[in-house]
Amino acid sequence: MNPIRLFLTAASLAAAAAFAPSKTVLRPAHQTSSALYVQGQGDGYKKVFVAGGSKGVGRLVVDKLLSEGTDVVALVRSDEKVEELSALEGVTAIKGDAADYKTVEGAMDGCDAAITTLGGGSQAEDGKFIDYTGNNNVIEAAGILGVTRVILLTSIGCGSSKEATPPNVYEVLKDVLAQKEKAENVLIKYYTNMNWTIVRPGGLVSEDATGNAVLTEDTTAIGSIHRADVADLVVQALSSKATEKKILSAIDPTITSSANTEGRVPEAFALN
Numbered sequence: 001m002n003p004i005r006l007f008l009t010a011a012s013l014a015a016a017a018a019f020a021p022s023k024t025v026l027r028p029a030h031q032t033s034s035a036l037y038v039q040g041q042g043d044g045y046k047k048v049f050v051a052g053g054s055k056g057v058g059r060l061v062v063d064k065l066l067s068e069g070t071d072v073v074a075l076v077r078s079d080e081k082v083e084e085l086s087a088l089e090g091v092t093a094i095k096g097d098a099a100d101y102k103t104v105e106g107a108m109d110g111c112d113a114a115i116t117t118l119g120g121g122s123q124a125e126d127g128k129f130i131d132y133t134g135n136n137n138v139i140e141a142a143g144i145l146g147v148t149r150v151i152l153l154t155s156i157g158c159g160s161s162k163e164a165t166p167p168n169v170y171e172v173l174k175d176v177l178a179q180k181e182k183a184e185n186v187l188i189k190y191y192t193n194m195n196w197t198i199v200r201p202g203g204l205v206s207e208d209a210t211g212n213a214v215l216t217e218d219t220t221a222i223g224s225i226h227r228a229d230v231a232d233l234v235v236q237a238l239s240s241k242a243t244e245k246k247i248l249s250a251i252d253p254t255i256t257s258s259a260n261t262e263g264r265v266p267e268a269f270a271l272n
């Protein structure tokens with residue numbers, strides 16, 4: 001493993017540990033308002049481009065879209081993933097590198113919305129991070145093709161949410177966060193005609209959905225969230241007009257973590 005990659009892996013592990021949930025999952029006693037928590041939401045777009053759909057949140061986004069009857073075009077990097085995703089009814093899987101603009105544009109052509117969960121924080125051989133280059137390609141291609149609905153998944157710690165992040169976590173993740181923030185800024189500053197939404201999750205955990213996660217405009221919100229809940233929220237955000245041109249953090253207040261030991265509950269963003 002090259003030294004940069006080794007450093008990033010170590011850094012990610014340190015940060016994940018700092019965000020990681022403690023054993024406690026709080027009883028959602030505050031689950032009183034239906035607007036506060038994850039609710040199913042019907043209609044949406046017909047064919048959605050997903051970058052990052054091979055695994056993690058992106059893969060769960062693909063499943064969620066399919067469950068709502070939405071077709072998916074997934075850009076993935078390996079033959080194995082093309083085969084796995086192509087086996088799902090409603091998915092067109094295209095093999096390609098998101099770092100290549102033409103590949104992204106070709107794959108997205110014909111879609112009416114785009115979601116990118118690209119990331120991973122490792123540098124390509126040319127020293128560039130997919131967290132910026134790939135996400136920027138998705139944004140640019142959407143602009144060129146007239147795909148006006150875009151959801152960009154970044155992270156708490158980007159932009160206005162910097163102060164929410166514990167300093168030790170910010171320190172190890174700052175290079176990756178800066179790349180994600182650069183992609184955010186492209187959307188915010190240059191794509192004023194686009195109906196974008198930026199979703200910034202807290203520390204990700206691979207567990208079943210709790211249904212207690214929230215989107216919030218509170219830039220001080222911090223904590224953990226299950227990947228399945230992020231996917232649910234992203235797909236709900238896609239068909240919620242209220243989320244257009246919004247930057248929303250995503251956390252699960254019922255999970256206590258080292259970053260949110262008191263289980264502070266931010267004001268939830270109403271999706272409808």
Ligand SMILES: NC(=O)c1ccc[n+]([C@@H]2O[C@H](COP(=O)([O-])OP(=O)(O)OC[C@H]3O[C@@H](n4cnc5c(N)ncnc54)[C@H](OP(=O)(O)O)[C@@H]3O)[C@@H](O)[C@H]2O)c1
Nearest residue numbers: 052054055056057077097098117118119120130155203204
């Ligand atoms: N881990 C955390 O606690 C945390 C916290 C906040 C935000 N985030 C961010 O949330 C997002 C989802 O995270 P996750 O851990 O669920 O997923 P992940 O494992 O980081 O998956 C990233 C996705 O990007 C794809 N990808 C990377 N480089 C690519 C390239 N050059 N071309 C095409 N695809 C490429 C990966 O495909 P391959 O399978 O080919 O690698 C994968 O599908 C990421 O952006 C992550 O940085 C993570």
